[in-house]
Amino acid sequence: MARRGRANPLALAVLTLVYERPMHPYEMSGTLRERHKEDSIKLNYGSLYSVVESLRKRGLVEAQETVREGKRPERTIYRITDAGATEMTDWLSDLMAHPAKEFTQFEAALSLMPILPPDEVIRLLEIRLRTQVLNKKKHDGLLAQAPGRFPRLFLIETEFQQALLGAEIEFIRGLLEELRSGEFPGLRAWQRQHDLRASGASPEEVVAVLTEEFKEEMSWLDQLDSEHP
Structure with a gap:
């Protein structure tokens, strides 16, 4: 049975990105598009911020620092927590091993x-x-x-x-x-x-x-x- 908060694959994608290295949401979006992951995972830049905030509230990611480049707005860089790394591995393993009904x-x-x-x-x-x-x-x-x-x-x-x-x-x-x-x-x-x-x-x-x-x-x-x- 899927655990709470596992309905959105975009959240899992975010966890895998910040597992690689800390990122801010704009960089996450660009990396996913660069790797053409939008062909497999529904990607919306607006919803990405909501996903990151949801992961933060659940203690799966945390803010590492806030940076500003030139005249651009401040951007918060997020890193994965120990709990986030455990959830990422468990979630991905569950998806790989156990078929789930998908309503196409x-x-x-x-x-x-x-x-x-x-x-x-x-x-x-x-x-x-x-x-x-x-x-x-x-x-x-x-x-x-x-x-x-x-x-x-x-x-x-x-x-x-x-x-x-x-x-x-x-x-x-x-x-x-x-x-x-x-x-x-x-x-x-x-x-x-x-x-x-x-x-x-x-x-x-x-x-x-x-x-x-x-x-x-x-x-x-x-x-x-x-x-x-």
């Missing part, structure tokens, strides 16, 4: 997909597929140029992103093939509910038709629930 936007869209007609879903998936194929080609090119310029250790998250992109592309292609061919289970009922709505059928009539169409599948789910309460 595409997964949410798929779970709500039936509200759109099948033909519209096909059109939208084709758009997404083209976009993701282009994204993968672009990132493939970047990775191909990386050897000799960046150690693989600092690009491993990009390899993971590529693997996820490849899996998504394969999934979308398979789903589109089923939808276009008509082999997708329940496709007829899915289309029929939209035809009924377009003809002015009441919600109750639509539900009754869907219940009848999916009677066999629903009975299987009921049986599964009774076997595994």
Whole structure:
């Protein structure tokens, strides 16, 4: 179970930065961008200050000194505490070892997909597929140029992103093939509910038709629930 304050990966990134050496928030932001960590961790300069303050209140970082360069505003440099180093190691180890449910936007869209007609879903998936194929080609090119310029250790998250992109592309292609061919289970009922709505059928009539169409599948789910309460 995640501990209190572990919901924001940006806080973990801050801990790793000040573990390397003391920094002020502006330098933290610049370092994360220089290392392209915004591709993996949501980075907002305004929220970064809030994250640092939250870590300070929890005793995980502390102010080392306040400096002023020329006419620039004063900047507070933060360093990690012993408690912060322990939390950083424990938190990162937990993330590496234990899978956690992640609620992605595409997964949410798929779970709500039936509200759109099948033909519209096909059109939208084709758009997404083209976009993701282009994204993968672009990132493939970047990775191909990386050897000799960046150690693989600092690009491993990009390899993971590529693997996820490849899996998504394969999934979308398979789903589109089923939808276009008509082999997708329940496709007829899915289309029929939209035809009924377009003809002015009441919600109750639509539900009754869907219940009848999916009677066999629903009975299987009921049986599964009774076997595994």
